[in-house]
Amino acid sequence: MAVKEPNGYRGNIKETMWSVWPTWESWNWTGSTDYKGEAVPSWEGKPIDVEVYTKAPKVKLYLNDKLVGTKQVSRDTQFKAVFSIPYEVGVLRAEADGKSVTLATAGEPARLRLTADRNVIAAGGQDLAYITVEVVDKDGRVCPDAAIPCEAVVKGQGQLMAFASADLKDREPKTSSRVTTWKGRALLVVRSSKTKGKAQINIKSSLPTATLTIISK
Template sequence: MVDIWAYYNNADEVELFLNGKSLGVKRKKGDDLHVMWHVKFEPGTLKAISRKNGKIVLEREIKTAGIPAKIELIADRKSILSNGNDLSFVTARIVDKDGNIVPYADNKINFKIDDEAAIAGVDNGDPLSHESFKSNSRNAFHGLALAIIQARLKPGSVNLTASSAGLAPATVQIVLHQ
């Protein structure tokens, strides 16, 4: 059995679907910011539809992940100032062949960046981790890790590459401008 929580603050109700079948509508109570279903696990697609006054305000869908296949890199900013201080936070996601994040993935991710920038730190959100923040690698936590890129003083562009044994690597380009 799994607890499924749907968080919301601007809707009156949420309807949950598992593989196309409705598991019912839950309505907000008082100041609660979530509703919950207790569901028997079944692989497939889970979809939540939030409504306010009967009108759909949000739909979210997640799918059961397969085995880890590759790394995806997502930069919060792909252009930063070349002033020696500016930062870009790059999220590394371990995904299956269909692009679904693999929540149990804990692969060690190695980061490499061109000389015009530096890796200021790494993280993964695991509150129990004893890994150093000052490193070029980090084990994923729930399929995620983070590399913080710091610009140096030379304008141009840099490539951050993330690799891990058995996974297809990924590269993201960050532009350094004056």
């Protein structure tokens, strides 16, 4: 399930022959600031399109436990159900074939969450660990509008190779130790040293410092 960015929320959206409409796994449309620091207005009460992707024949969509509607899904609909509903803070839930998926409005950023694709890598200077940095609220929900400047510090038996986000407008070098999270996320790449031991990763920001340990063996 994902939500089509409303045209005008962050300016007019222009499509080309090769583009797709920006669609996000987010139910945060309460207004924020854009990459220039300019205010983005709330979309409260305005229509917004929710897309649910499934091969199940029927989908039900709920907003704050109230049934929004039911849609039939087939090859003719590209296995996609589209619901247009007024935006309201809360929890979206789609149900199909006894399974469900949710999108919830995140609160204010509370901390950074670090998740490594693996916590043990091979010593020798050629192995890599990929660490996802997420800005989350007090309930652990990713804050999809969070743009938090971060700095990575790697100590011990490891080397910082890259720290970046998917923001195409970010001109900070990918090999820099600094990045600003985009859509609440960033990615850190750490390379093993040639010596066995531990690498401690600290991510500093305006939020509490987040720490993770990677072992080279």
